[in-house]
Amino acid sequence: MDNKLRPCLLFLCCLFVAIQTRAQKVNKFPSKTDPLHEKVTQFDKLMLGNHWNEGAIMQHVIFPPAGLDRPIVGSQADCLDPTSEMLAAYSHKYALTKDEKDRDIANQIFEAILKLEKVTGVSGLVARSFNQTDEPLWHEEVMWYHEWHQSTSMPGYRWLGDLSADKFTSIFYGVGIFWEICADSQYKEKAAGLLDRFIGRVIDNNFKLSDLDGKMTLWGNFCPDLPHQPLNSLEMLAALKVTHRITGKERFNAAYHMLIDRYQYDDHQINSKILFPKEWRNVGDDYHAARSLYMLMRFEDDPNLLNKYRMNLNRHWYDWKDIEFTWESTIWFVMVYQVLTDEDIMTAEREQAIKNMWGFERRMKEFNIPQKDGSFKKVKSEEERTAAAMIRNYWFGRYYGIIDEKW
Amino acid sequence: MKIIYTALIVLMGTSIIFSQDLHKPPEGMVLVAEGGFIMGSKYGDHDEKPQQIAYTKAFFIDKYEISNTEFAKFDPHFKFPDSKKDNAAIVTWSQADAYAKWAGKRLPTEKEWEKAARGIDGRVFPWGNTYDNTYVVWDQKSTRGTSIAKPASPYGCYDMAGGVWEWTADWYKPYPGNKVPMEQYGEKYKVMRGGSNFNNHSFIRTSQRYYVLPEKISNYPVGFRCVLDIEKKK
Numbered sequence: 142m143d144n145k146l147r148p149c150l151l152f153l154c155c156l157f158v159a160i161q162t163r164a165q166k167v168n169k170f171p172s173k174t175d176p177l178h179e180k181v182t183q184f185d186k187l188m189l190g191n192h193w194n195e196g197a198i199m200q201h202v203i204f205p206p207a208g209l210d211r212p213i214v215g216s217q218a219d220c221l222d223p224t225s226e227m228l229a230a231y232s233h234k235y236a237l238t239k240d241e242k243d244r245d246i247a248n249q250i251f252e253a254i255l256k257l258e259k260v261t262g263v264s265g266l267v268a269r270s271f272n273q274t275d276e277p278l279w280h281e282e283v284m285w286y287h288e289w290h291q292s293t294s295m296p297g298y299r300w301l302g303d304l305s306a307d308k309f310t311s312i313f314y315g316v317g318i319f320w321e322i323c324a325d326s327q328y329k330e331k332a333a334g335l336l337d338r339f340i341g342r343v344i345d346n347n348f349k350l351s352d353l354d355g356k357m358t359l360w361g362n363f364c365p366d367l368p369h370q371p372l373n374s375l376e377m378l379a380a381l382k383v384t385h386r387i388t389g390k391e392r393f394n395a396a397y398h399m400l401i402d403r404y405q406y407d408d409h410q411i412n413s414k415i416l417f418p419k420e421w422r423n424v425g426d427d428y429h430a431a432r433s434l435y436m437l438m439r440f441e442d443d444p445n446l447l448n449k450y451r452m453n454l455n456r457h458w459y460d461w462k463d464i465e466f467t468w469e470s471t472i473w474f475v476m477v478y479q480v481l482t483d484e485d486i487m488t489a490e491r492e493q494a495i496k497n498m499w500g501f502e503r504r505m506k507e508f509n510i511p512q513k514d515g516s517f518k519k520v521k522s523e524e525e526r527t528a529a530a531m532i533r534n535y536w537f538g539r540y541y542g543i544i545d546e547k548w
Numbered sequence: 549m550k551i552i553y554t555a556l557i558v559l560m561g562t563s564i565i566f567s568q569d570l571h572k573p574p575e576g577m578v579l580v581a582e583g584g585f586i587m588g589s590k591y592g593d594h595d596e597k598p599q600q601i602a603y604t605k606a607f608f609i610d611k612y613e614i615s616n617t618e619f620a621k622f623d624p625h626f627k628f629p630d631s632k633k634d635n636a637a638i639v640t641w642s643q644a645d646a647y648a649k650w651a652g653k654r655l656p657t658e659k660e661w662e663k664a665a666r667g668i669d670g671r672v673f674p675w676g677n678t679y680d681n682t683y684v685v686w687d688q689k690s691t692r693g694t695s696i697a698k699p700a701s702p703y704g705c706y707d708m709a710g711g712v713w714e715w716t717a718d719w720y721k722p723y724p725g726n727k728v729p730m731e732q733y734g735e736k737y738k739v740m741r742g743g744s745n746f747n748n749h750s751f752i753r754t755s756q757r758y759y760v761l762p763e764k765i766s767n768y769p770v771g772f773r774c775v776l777d778i779e780k781k782k
Contacts, residue, residue: 285767287766366591367749368673368749415681
């Protein structure tokens with residue numbers, strides 16, 4: 142190579158690295174051979190540093206030049222999943238450590254869920270995600286249904302509507318655990334208020350998630366008058382049980398028993414897990430069932446209902462007992478089963494799967510970015526997915542004594 | 549009340565059917581007879597109300613949604629993977645409208661689409677009132693007509709529940725007598741019907757309405773099928 146070119150090339154390389162790392166607040170990744178606690182520590186720093194959107198946790202972050210210097214460009218439809226996972230993680234962590242710094246992080250994440258309600262301007266209507274921006278961002282056009290709105294209640298913010306049953310589950314699961322083992326009296330009251338408004342609005346709309354336009358959202362159907370999946374019956378019962386426990390309000394208990402006595406939701410939910418044909422088995426749905434059963438079975442004390450929920454859990458276990466640990470949540474299913482049944486099902490293979498838990502790799506990807514003139518521009522950028530489930534799994538396991546702190 | 553409704557419509561519909569000359573449908577289409585049917589619902593979103601008896605002339609409608617291969621005959625620049633030759637084409641409203649005109653047909657009105665999907669008796673799904681996973685194709689990635697049980701609508705149409713959404717000719721407007729205001733009503737959004745099975749079960753009900761910008765379908769998988777007026781066939 143020409144000696145004159147060498148310094149130029151070196152300079153360009155340094156410039157490229159500098160641009161790439163400018164917006165990445167945290168760049169240190171663990172090694173796969175690190176002990177579990179070290180991997181969790183590093184991924185926790187990456188999540189809080191790079192995915193923190195005013196307390197809400199981004200499921201996917203795209204860095205500059207395709208992203209911004211704040212983590213608000215990326216797929217955002219499922220942000221409530223990692224947000225609730227991190228809320229649960231820090232709640233379990235605080236319950237162990239009693240460290241006020243952990244509780245403060247949990248409080249901030251919970252405040253972001255409150256903001257997801259505030260940004261819509263409608264009491265009890267919760268957004269999927271929000272961004273502080275005056276103008277639509279490019280990913281709004283191509284990464285989900287066109288359900289972004291300019292906020293009227295929080296000027297300078299945009300929010301994503303069309304909440305789903307999955308995100309509904311994230312809310313009662315995350316907020317429920319926060320209330321149960323982390324929140325102080327002030328935050329317990331705030332948590333109860335949020336679920337009172339959120340679940341109360343669903344009841345008011347005949348057990349449907351209604352969007353800003355008054356129509357049922359694409360996945361928001363728990364309605365006894367409309368055909369819906371057995372999984373949705375389970376999620377609704379779990380939400381009502383949690384909200385009754387937290388608020389103490391009889392209307393939620395009455396709604397729970399109405400759905401059971403008049404509409405047999407307790408029977409309907411048993412088949413949440415589709416077992417056959419085998420190709421219809423869906424671990425994504427299992428995740429929502431696991432979170433629902435985890436909340437419902439600990440809060441219910443009627444033995445007849447508990448039997449039916451156990452039947453549901455057993456159907457899941459039929460699949461989970463041989464499940465491959467290819468997804469961060471599948472090992473959590475096994476831990477949830479152990480916690481709910483008190484059966485010792487931990488094997489050397491499952492322990493190893495827990496120790497092998499991993500978050501994500503940072504990858505380079507080419508994005509097709511829509512331009513104002515209707516054309517598309519190809520831009521290469523780095524992106525990160527989420528490690529929130531792994532972090533939640535860890536602190537869940539630590540809380541229940543499944544995971545040794547030395548691992 | 550529903551039984552009385554149905555009996556009344558059957559009587560009216562039957563007399564009309566007997567009095568008309570039944571034409572043989574063109575290949576790939578079925579005949580939907582002239583007459584009344586139960587349109588809308590009492591239990592769905594407010595835009596499905598009021599439930600009413602609506603009337604249509606007789607018309608032919610495609611048994612299946614237009615496939616990628618069929619659409620590419622109209623638009624040679626239309627690209628799709630080789631493995632999806634027989635899948636429903638996902639297009640904007642104006643693309644669908646242009647294809648229909650090219651084929652000497654047109655897009656169905658909401659009334660026509662709903663009648664073709666549910667017949668005259670107000671059923672929830674094309675096959676009846678109970679949801680069954682084996683009755684629908686999973687989503688737009690599946691080939692048309694490949695649900696396990698392959699149920700047809702009362703007139704012989706397939707995949708009117710699930711698969712892809714389907715364009716109608718109509719703007720999103722309130723039904724006559726509907727007093728619930730919606731800012732989306734007017735001539736900005738077109739109505740799509742039939743749901744995609746990636747949505748919840750209620751969205752594949754025959755009376756479910758959903759609105760979308762005609763030229764900006766975002767990630768909604770929207771396809772279409774065409775209708776042909778009886779007199780046009782002559």
